[in-house]
Amino acid sequence: MKSADLFTRAQGLMPGGVSSPVRAIKPFPFYTAHASGSRLTTVDGDEYIDCCMAYGPLILGHAHPAIRDAIALQLEKGWLYGTPVELEPEMAARITADHPGMDMVRFVSSGSEATMAAIRLARGYTQKKDIIKVEGGFHGAHDAVLVKAGSGATTLGVPDSAGVLPALTAHTRQVPFNDTEALEALLCAHDDVAAFILEPVMGNIGPVLPEEGYLREVRSICSDHDTLLIFDEVITGYRLGIGGAQVMYDVTPDLTTLGKIIGGGLPIGAFGGRRDIMEMVSPSGPVYQAGTFSGNPASLAAGCATLAWLHGHRDLYGRLEESTRALAESVASHGGSFVRHGSMFKFFFRSTPPRNYREAKESDTVAFTRFWGKMRSKGIFLPPSQFETNFLSAAHTGSDLDELTGAYLACL
Ligand SMILES: *Cc1c(COP(=O)(O)O)cnc(C)c1O
Numbered sequence: 001m002k003s004a005d006l007f008t009r010a011q012g013l014m015p016g017g018v019s020s021p022v023r024a025i026k027p028f029p030f031y032t033a034h035a036s037g038s039r040l041t042t043v044d045g046d047e048y049i050d051c052c053m054a055y056g057p058l059i060l061g062h063a064h065p066a067i068r069d070a071i072a073l074q075l076e077k078g079w080l081y082g083t084p085v086e087l088e089p090e091m092a093a094r095i096t097a098d099h100p101g102m103d104m105v106r107f108v109s110s111g112s113e114a115t116m117a118a119i120r121l122a123r124g125y126t127q128k129k130d131i132i133k134v135e136g137g138f139h140g141a142h143d144a145v146l147v148k149a150g151s152g153a154t155t156l157g158v159p160d161s162a163g164v165l166p167a168l169t170a171h172t173r174q175v176p177f178n179d180t181e182a183l184e185a186l187l188c189a190h191d192d193v194a195a196f197i198l199e200p201v202m203g204n205i206g207p208v209l210p211e212e213g214y215l216r217e218v219r220s221i222c223s224d225h226d227t228l229l230i231f232d233e234v235i236t237g238y239r240l241g242i243g244g245a246q247v248m249y250d251v252t253p254d255l256t257t258l259g260k261i262i263g264g265g266l267p268i269g270a271f272g273g274r275r276d277i278m279e280m281v282s283p284s285g286p287v288y289q290a291g292t293f294s295g296n297p298a299s300l301a302a303g304c305a306t307l308a309w310l311h312g313h314r315d316l317y318g319r320l321e322e323s324t325r326a327l328a329e330s331v332a333s334h335g336g337s338f339v340r341h342g343s344m345f346k347f348f349f350r351s352t353p354p355r356n357y358r359e360a361k362e363s364d365t366v367a368f369t370r371f372w373g374k375m376r377s378k379g380i381f382l383p384p385s386q387f388e389t390n391f392l393s394a395a396h397t398g399s400d401l402d403e404l405t406g407a408y409l410a411c412l
Helices: 005-011 063-076 087-098 111-126 182-191 214-224 245-249 296-310 315-331 356-359 365-377 398-411
Strands: 030-037 039-043 047-050 103-110 130-134 172-175 193-198 227-230 255-259 269-273 337-339 344-350
Touching: 047 398, 063 296, 087 103, 087 269, 087 296, 103 111, 111 130, 111 193, 111 214, 111 227, 111 255, 111 269, 130 182, 172 182, 182 193, 182 214, 193 214, 214 227, 227 245, 245 255, 315 337, 315 344, 315 398
Parallel strands: 130 172, 130 193, 193 227, 227 255
Antiparallel strands: 030 039, 039 047, 103 269, 255 269, 337 344
16 A cells, blocks of 8 residues: 555544654655665655654664664564563663763663653652753653743743643743753742753754853752753764763763663663662662563663664764764855754754754744755655754765755755
């Protein structure tokens, strides 16, 4: 069956026809039949250079042989036991060695689960109620973080979804990204803040980059107010480099959440942090957290193989950085602003790079949608929103990049 027919069928069976809202491309999304390296092939027989890469996890590209072999080897031995496995301490040792902010780690099954548990842990540890997040920051799809952007730092959080009780977002306050004064003012006015959670490089509206010194200042403000600092590195972990933003910017958070890349393309999440905080997690402490699929061997096998590959090919990060730099130079004369950080990049249809959510939202989304359609007709699949980051992977070749650059120049 072809994409249009499949989508029609799915719409009668699944809300919006999809399993996650961003996939509901108008008038209908293409259905993928198979993928390899940098390329997706659809059930209609079309091929795309993929710059979505499943929204971040696939830093080695699709169906990477090293990861496929690791998963296959695990499948022969079974893929879920309900008991501990050797891969857990192996993966935990790797992750804690790579991240200065993680002495211990707990594996879960998604990034959403990781941020939900990290927030609970911060509250359990500090015995404080409120959390602060960044306006427009994304931390998954659970109640405490589904707060409408623009509700302002001094007002209580307003739910961004039907079905979320106002009482559950009332303890979530927001500040703009790159604004330490707003954070300081909020923490001075409220002494009941358990944690400030942020994406150190915003990946879900952009990318939007932290200004010089921002993360360091955030660190010291949180310490001054006995508020835990949570870096949500679900995108940036192993994406900006080994050790993520905390190594790149040399700022150590109290808690870190990971996901996406660390599962090598299979479902995973993790949260970790200072030993005294992590020891509060059940069964060693009173903060409850559990999961049937947590630390499942298939995800850990894929994840361990991915992290081992990245450790063995550290030059990848410089190469990807160079690729987006070259792309940025090629499109520099076009009107909007090209923002990039290593292998994360985006062309914003606005004159200057956004500093925060409000500025990102000023982008011309009509122009973006027109551009996106043209890119698609040239065989380039970009995430279908002005506010989702594009990704490159190890599998994107020189000729892919030439094709991508040519398409940008033709479509902007
Ligand atoms: C993707 C993402 C999440 C949610 O992860 P899921 O695995 O989709 O639940 C949380 N935080 C950030 C920063 C993300 O990019």
